[in-house]
Amino acid sequence: MLTMVQSIADAQRVALEIDKNVLLLGEDIGKNGGVFRATEGLWEQFGSERVIDTPLSEAGIVGSALGLAMGGFKPIIEIQFLSFITPAFEQIVSHVARMRLRSQGVFSTSMVIRAPYGGGIGAPELHSDSTEAYFVHTPGLRVVVPSSPYTAKGLLLGAVASPDPVLFLEPLRLYRTQKEEVPSDYYTLSIDKATVVSQGEDVTLIGWGAMIPLLLEASRLLMEQDITADVIDLQSLSPIDEETLFASAKKTGRVVIVHEAPRTCGVGAEIAARLSEEVIDSLEAPIKRVAGYDVPYPLFALEHAYLPSVKKVVQAVMELVYFQ
Amino acid sequence: MLINHLLPCGTLTDAGSSFWRTLSINEKLDLLFFLRSVRMLDRRMVLWQRQGKIGTYAPVEGQEAAQVGSAYALDKKDWVFPSYREQGVAFTFGISTTSIIQYWSGRIEGCKPPIGYRYVPPTVPIATQLPHAVGAAWSIKKKKETGIAIAYFGDGATSEGDFHEALNFASIFDLPVLFFCQNNGYAISVPFAEQSATKTVVEKASAYGINAYQVDGNDVLAVYHVVKTAKSKRKPALIEAVTYRTGAHTTADDASRYRPEGEVRIWLNRDPLYRYEQLCLKEGLLDEDQIEKQDQQVAKELDRTMREVEKSHPNPSSLFTHVYHQIPDWLKKQQEEAANDVNHGSIHC
């Protein structure tokens, strides 16, 4: 039985074992085992040539990881919190996402950039943002988000196996909330696919990461009113698994998309646009978004006022069910 | 060369003696008051975090002299750009303990500078405040004002690009800005020797052609003296205060994972508060009873402030104010939504 953070450490252990070209780079990932312990025990097992504590420099980490990838290595990077990826933004959007194209396929850009993200745990200022949309908006990158210990390991190993650079976002609110059986061996899950985590008929709830337990709770409450929901864990934010989303939307005719990030230009906007382009004929009500407000993520005393809640999701579903 | 005025046992060096003679009784007593108050505030914050009254907290303990000595050399008109560990700077500079407690309680009100102060909210992303200090110093220079700007940061910050860009700008445009680095030995778990191939922070200044001072950061007199001197020159300077955080990086950190206990013990013997207190007692500035009374007063005030902060509650509407100069109409709708969401106390139901 592992928590998500333990399964992430386990996935990296397996990755280091099966491929000698895998290198871990990050701040405090060595002796300290990562500030969240997501690399616990790996420095001891694999040594400082492969589990590398870097200087405090995100641009340096990502830029040099690209050079290592071009040279044939497979870096797995830890950015301590997603908010602190910004010094590396230029490296990611101008180089990691484009080197394959610009070298016309000659140079590898294969790497995984792991970053804990999201709110709800009372963390200090600038430790809770959900800025996934910047990266989903960047062609050439993949963006993957797990929501359970089992999917975390499979998706992370799937990301490591990918020839494309993957931003792997870890919902820190779920790091230790759930323990489940996680195989100790190598296994991968597809990093292109959404999964339907709960089936229903009346409404489709779409989310990812820390929103999944909240959607399941909302769906349980809705059941008391005889409303059943498809709960879809998007998992891959880029590419978006249209097939799964469209099939569910066609079946239920009602869609609520839920994310922590601000509403405007969040990934929900992209999903809503694709649904309205392709399945609008099947919809019985407008597509709804439950998202963070269009304000900077608040200091923690007000984070629960900012974040999507079960109540907000249930309310949104009710509006759709009673829509005339 | 490390500038030192006061030895760990509380004895003045020659340079220290001559500086000591230039200080007024008030200055001498103020320094002691700030050192003791900051330690008390800091220890209470750690306790309050454990009691669930405030959030994750970054302790100052061990670095009080670097913070008090430098902030005491500043004037109200100076610009101050702190990082997140600068509670000692804030307190000494005149920021209220209400603000300090609010900030660590996750309240945006704690970021607001008092009227007339150029004390900027703590910066969380490492090293990003350094270029701001450069710009503030530039505005001082263009407006022919008399103040300076000072940026506070740690040794880890010297690895970020912003550090190097800031030093270069400051030098090229010849600006009155002080870069005050508290080298406390670690950036979370990474020791300075793994952070930097240069043995010191100060030697990096020569790459940018600016002045540098390396000072014993646990010696409040030397720090005060150095910052006063650097400030009077009105030129860019890099100051390295060599110190140590005797506690954890934050209340969420376990420092025993990455540093030897023996090392901590060595630094406890170089305690910044003890040596200055010994000096004040030896010099007969005050006696232990007076210190005790002063402490009780401060403690009472701190506890009262904490109770007041606890009693007040943030208003969800405040999420929307000050995001723009005026709240746009489309955002007002969201503000109303938030105000009507009465169950905002919980993410659940």
Ligand SMILES: Cc1ncc(C[n+]2csc(CCOP(=O)(O)OP(=O)(O)O)c2C)c(N)n1
């Ligand atoms: C850009 C950025 N990257 C990472 C972090 C996470 N982080 C917070 S404090 C810290 C170490 C800072 O060390 P140092 O600059 O020496 O200051 P100290 O905490 O020792 O005072 C790190 C890596 C951050 N806040 N900002």
